[in-house]
Amino acid sequence: MQITVNGVVHDVDVEDDMPLLWVLRDEIGLNGPKYGCGVAACGACTVHVDGVAVRSCQTLVSDVDGPVTTIEGLGTPDHMHxxxxxxxxxxxxxxxxxxxxxxxxxxxxxxxxxxxxxxxxxxxxxxxxxxxxxxxxxxxxxxxxxxxxxxx
CATH class of the missing domain: 1.10.150.120 ([2Fe-2S]-binding domain)
Structure with missing residues (x-):
């Protein structure tokens, strides 16, 4: 499947029920979203999906409908958000x-x-x-x- 993260399209070969957090960290190699609780209660894994804040530990990659932005993509190296x-x-x-x-x-x-x-x-x-x-x-x-x- 394809997923757009921080403006870059990634081809990932993962199960549909894999949490977005694991795709971001283990497949794409981003470390901004953190594993905190695993039950969407702490917010350490918060990312934006199509501009909406979601807990990536409880969002299945197959449910992602739109671009994903992580803390790494919020600003640019030359211009912080x-x-x-x-x-x-x-x-x-x-x-x-x-x-x-x-x-x-x-x-x-x-x-x-x-x-x-x-x-x-x-x-x-x-x-x-x-x-x-x-x-x-x-x-x-x-x-x-x-x-x-x-x-x-």
């Missing part, structure tokens, strides 16, 4: 394990709410767990990214 830049600005990451999924979730939020309230951010990010507890910095980074995307 506003969310990535805000994460650096606020020094959000401590251990960093969950941060790719956190940023992918935040990017999706900002794609449909340009000026999110604290409640919007808390609700959108509630399925993404951070073992280090950097939630206040995550919220601040989302607000900064929103301003960057608005051109402020």
């Amino acid at each position: 506003a969310v990535q830049a805000a994460w650096l600005e606020h020094q959000v990451a401590q251990c960093g394990y969950c941060q790719g999924g956190q940023m992918m979730q935040a990017a999706e939020l900002l794609s449909y709410i340009s000026d999110p309230s604290d409640t919007d951010i808390d609700e959108a990010m509630s399925g993404n767990l951070c073992r280090c507890g950097t939630y206040p910095r995550i919220r601040a980074a989302v607000k900064t990214a929103a301003k960057k995307l608005q051109g402020a």
